[in-house]
Amino acid sequence: xxxxxxxxxxxxxxxxxxxxxxxxxxxxxxxxxxxxxxxxxxxxxxxxxxxxxxxxxxxxxxxxxxxxxxxxxxxxxxxxxxxxxxxxxxxxxxxxxxxxxxxxxxxxxxxx
Amino acid sequence: xxxxxxxxxxxxxxxxxxxxxxxxxxxxxxxxxxxxxxxxxxxxxxxxxxxxxxxxxxxxxxxxxxxxxxxxxxxxxxxxxxxxxxxxxxxxxxxxxxxxxxxxxxxxxx
Numbered sequence: 768x769x770x771x772x773x774x775x776x777x778x779x780x781x782x783x784x785x786x787x788x789x790x791x792x793x794x795x796x797x798x799x800x801x802x803x804x805x806x807x808x809x810x811x812x813x814x815x816x817x818x819x820x821x822x823x824x825x826x827x828x829x830x831x832x833x834x835x836x837x838x839x840x841x842x843x844x845x846x847x848x849x850x851x852x853x854x855x856x857x858x859x860x861x862x863x864x865x866x867x868x869x870x871x872x873x874x875x876x877x878x879x
Numbered sequence: 880x881x882x883x884x885x886x887x888x889x890x891x892x893x894x895x896x897x898x899x900x901x902x903x904x905x906x907x908x909x910x911x912x913x914x915x916x917x918x919x920x921x922x923x924x925x926x927x928x929x930x931x932x933x934x935x936x937x938x939x940x941x942x943x944x945x946x947x948x949x950x951x952x953x954x955x956x957x958x959x960x961x962x963x964x965x966x967x968x969x970x971x972x973x974x975x976x977x978x979x980x981x982x983x984x985x986x987x988x989x
Binding site: 798800802807808809810811812815817823825826857863864865866867868869870871872873 | 881908909911913919920921922923926928966968970973974975976977978979980981982
């Protein structure tokens with residue numbers, strides 16, 4: 768089954784404790800992206816990747832890091848999480864940026 | 880820059896029609912439309928490309944006015960299942976990243 772998986776689905780952590788949210792797709796897609804969703808603000812892009820080893824900042828990259836060492840994986844790293852990073856995070860993948868995006872189930876992160 | 884969606888929210892009775900608009904300040908190559916149910920991931924509805932045809936399936940269709948940098952999503956004879964938040968995403972060039980609007984919350988009541 769074609770899918771995008773994210774782990775964990777829910778996470779409660781404390782300020783400053785490094786964390787990684789994993790994202791994996793099994794569709795051989797070149798394009799992958801991370802979004803955060805906050806009430807009233809829609810889907811805001813954090814980082815995106817056009818292909819392996821190619822990543823670029825989206826609209827709200829501060830406080831986040833990503834890497835794309837393999838085509839299927841695109842982890843999101845929060846080196847020192849802060850309460851303003853409490854949000855719902857979605858990973859998405861597509862053949863290219865102009866094709867249908869497939870979204871993962873989301874990760875609800877709470878930073879206290 | 881985020882595209883602007885209007886209206887922000889709309890409430891319908893089952894069977895009524897609705898139009899959701901998406902407007903950008905930049906020239907566009909593609910416009911995507913997605914629907915999201917509360918607590919779930921967004922689901923793809925359709926893509927419109929520059930120079931392409933108006934798209935549609937079932938009772939949901941969309942248009943793309945390249946000159947005005949605008950797209951509209953048309954929902955006819957709405958069903959309860961149409962309730963959710965609708966997002967447009969815009970791309971400026973072929974293969975470029977997608978930027979989403981803030982969403983339009985659509986509620987269909989019996």
